[in-house]
Amino acid sequence: MSDVPLRLAAVERRYHTEAGDLPVLRGADLALAAGEIVALVAPSGTGKSTLLHLAGLLEKPDGGEVFVDGKAAGTLSDDARTAIRRTTIGFVYQFHHLLPEFTAEENIALPQMAAGVTRRDATARAQELLAAFGLAGREKHRPGKLSGGEQQRVAIARALANRPRILLADEPTGNLDVGTSGRVFDELLEHVRGEGVAALVATHNPELARRMDRIVTLAEGRVVAAG
Numbered sequence: 001m002s003d004v005p006l007r008l009a010a011v012e013r014r015y016h017t018e019a020g021d022l023p024v025l026r027g028a029d030l031a032l033a034a035g036e037i038v039a040l041v042a043p044s045g046t047g048k049s050t051l052l053h054l055a056g057l058l059e060k061p062d063g064g065e066v067f068v069d070g071k072a073a074g075t076l077s078d079d080a081r082t083a084i085r086r087t088t089i090g091f092v093y094q095f096h097h098l099l100p101e102f103t104a105e106e107n108i109a110l111p112q113m114a115a116g117v118t119r120r121d122a123t124a125r126a127q128e129l130l131a132a133f134g135l136a137g138r139e140k141h142r143p144g145k146l147s148g149g150e151q152q153r154v155a156i157a158r159a160l161a162n163r164p165r166i167l168l169a170d171e172p173t174g175n176l177d178v179g180t181s182g183r184v185f186d187e188l189l190e191h192v193r194g195e196g197v198a199a200l201v202a203t204h205n206p207e208l209a210r211r212m213d214r215i216v217t218l219a220e221g222r223v224v225a226a227g
């Protein structure tokens with residue numbers, strides 16, 4: 001295993017629009033050390049989601065390379081990229097994207113079963129995570145029966161279920177009221193630190209950003225250090 005679970009090297013991404021080419025990332029470099037938690041704080045429209053999609057191997061860069069655990073993603077087959085997304089990377093979004101017809105426990109067990117874990121072990125891990133997030137007793141609830149904060153806790157637990165080395169989060173508490181957001185965010189950080197996961201977390205909230213190890217921003221399509 002590499003000591004640098006995630007590295008972006010000279011990554012470029014442009015979108016083709018009716019008005020012409022829109023260069024969003026223009027040689028972005030970023031390395032996450034094992035267990036390091038980095039905040040990505042940048043104005044709207046500067047490319048935070050784009051960078052997270054590339055880091056998560058959901059899209060391919062137009063130039064440069066993304067390295068996951070030292071492996072150049074561009075050299076991998078689609079199947080190998082999918083396997084890395086399942087086992088090495090966890091994702092949390094602003095909206096929870098839980099499956100409404102499944103219980104909290106099943107939502108956390110299913111991605112583990114997709115990665116080859118037995119139902120029994122996946123359910124045990126789901127229960128352990130739900131308890132760690134203060135949701136013991138809510139295992140059989142469907143997402144619609146949970147509060148916004150509880151839904152987001154389940155989504156975070158799901159992202160950690162396969163013990164990823166990397167967590168990518170895009171405004172993970174952006175949909176919650178201020179008080180709940182702060183609490184859920186602290187729980188996210190506690191569990192990410194506890195499990196030694198490297199994390200890249202996009203947020204508009206400077207107060208939440210300061211709780212992380214380091215803050216970076218985007219300027220002219222590149223990653224630069226922020227205050």
Ligand SMILES: Nc1ncnc2c1ncn2[C@@H]1O[C@H](COP(=O)(O)OP(=O)(O)OP(=O)(O)O)[C@@H](O)[C@H]1O
Pocket residue numbers: 015016017022024042043044045046047048049050051
């Ligand atoms: N699929 C696409 N096609 C064309 N343009 C796109 C596409 N996706 C993003 N863009 C444009 O690229 C730029 C960066 O978008 P991105 O979503 O990465 O920004 P962001 O920093 O995450 O913004 P926000 O903070 O508002 O979520 C924006 O100008 C956006 O309009």
